[in-house]
Amino acid sequence: MKHQLQKLIIQALEQLKRNDQLPKDLEADVQIDRTRDSGHGDYASNIALTLGKAAKTNPRELAARIVAALPADENVKKTEIAGPGFINFFLTPDASYTVIKSVHKEGGEFGRSDLGKNRRVLVEFVSANPTGPLHVGHGRGAAFGAALSNLLAAAGFSVHREYYVNDAGRQMNILAASVWLRYLELCGEAVDFPSNGYKGDYVFDIAATVHRDHSEKFRCAPTMIFNGLPPDATPDGLGDKEAHIDGVIDRAQEILGNTGFRVMLDTALDAILDDIKRDLTEFGVEYDEWFSERSLAKSGAVLDAVTSLRNAGHTYDKGGNLWFASSKFGDEKDRVLVRENGVPTYFAADIAYHLNKIRRGYDQIIDIWGADHHGYVARLKASLQALNFDPSTLEILLVQFAILYRGAERVQMSTRSGQFVTLRQLRGEVGKDAARFFYVMRKCEQHMDFDLELAKSESSDNPVYYIQYAHARVCSVLRQLNEKSLNYDQRQGLDNLASLTEQHELDIITSLSKYPEIVESGARNHEPHQIAHYLRDLANDFHTYYNAHQFIVENDALRNARLSLILAVRQVIRNGLTILGVSAPESM
């Protein structure tokens, strides 16, 4: 409808230009907005206000000319000029009813748009290090990334969902060493567990797997490991936990050899990655690809990336390290690519990864990161720019942590102690649907309070419940219909939409017609929360209607018309919830 009105105005403007009532070279960006107040009609355009100056006429007079030049349209009942020069459009009732027919005809496809024109988008999200289970911070990235991907797909983009597996690097080595030490404990050795090691219970489980499969093959005396190492950090501030754990890793690699160390690492990686995959699947989050960091190093892509930067003349040696002059491209300072020991940094691998993404030919690349990584945005974009790629093809969205509350009380979390709230625990407590919905209720970069009590409550205070209940209620009405030995006659319903004249009904029809616009604007702005808020409003419209009117009435035509309307509501709720990854139950 919006686009249609836009066309009408453009035609009117062309007409005026031909009549020399407007300058020929006038460029106009025709905006059509929904009115806030129904007294202002259904849609409004501010075109006369924006063109007033360039056309050297006062806006109201210009508006009058545009209206006079406007071609007739069967959907437009009348136009009015209002306020400082707005053109208000009033639609005919028939035009409004069309949306119900569209919903019935298009079903699950209703609301889809071709905004994306099939352009290929890669969305990378979660990508948590496989060093432990996902926690509630990752949960928000997962829910947001999945919802955004679905939303982009609904808006006509061809979406590729990807998880970057950090299966190389120091953190994995620390994990492998941690597993080994726990394994030694299982063998009966007494170990001073490093303060910087991974202390979660899952490390014991992995160690037990190693012990079961390899018995005591990797056993050695702890003194062989710890003698002569830099001391670990102590509570009084002495020692160095980083130097200590690095020492432990070196000893582990010496004592176990490559293959033995690899057993620790791979057993851990397999177990944790499997767990993460299962966790995400249960959370309703699916991926097209799990991209391995290790594969980049193996294929030489990391060294290629470094070489490319060097050949482009943007690197230099200092203090034994190879630096990238990222400050020339907007970063606040230069960054190390390859350390003096010859090991490329995580950053170098990240550059290689993004070059790989670009070479795969996506029109747009979206990274969804935790907000704690925001310092990396500038340097990564700098690297793409240095290699002559357009940095705007890469869009990095930062997701803030969610702070959990139980009622008014803040839930404490601590990664250090290994006692964090996992995503799995959260799902167990509030359920998948509530978790998915609550996570995407806010803009991603906004801080969020997640109230566990509210998420669990079965009342109208809880928006998930409220929306799902509206869906279930429609289903319930249909069951009632059957109990009264009546059937829904779609044909008759859609032929009698004109009998829907109650204000509640007209309000719902307006809401339904907004859905495609919400999908577009949500996709354009990367804001799935728009869908969440929209569904809340639609559910509210429905419950209000339900309370005010009977649907199962004597009059066949009216009854079927009303049923057509509420079935359309059910369909749109279902479509919206599907994008958010929330189920639409038939009964509750």
Place this chain on the structure above:
RNA sequence: GCCCCGGUAGCUCAGUUGGAUAGAGCGCACCCCUCCUAAGGGUGAGGCCGAAGGUUCAAAUCCUUUCCGGGGCACCA
């Protein structure tokens, strides 16, 4: 020191990319079931859009300055 995010009703937040009289939920005060789920609905009170300048026909929205919260970074992946 630098960077990011936020400041809108008592609370939690929307606000259609700058539009007409700033919205919703909760909470509060009243009210509504012989009726498809009261797991619901209605009415009302409640606002200097943090502050000050600026940009223009028009600013909660854009720019500058400033105040107050929250988070992050300072050769670690």
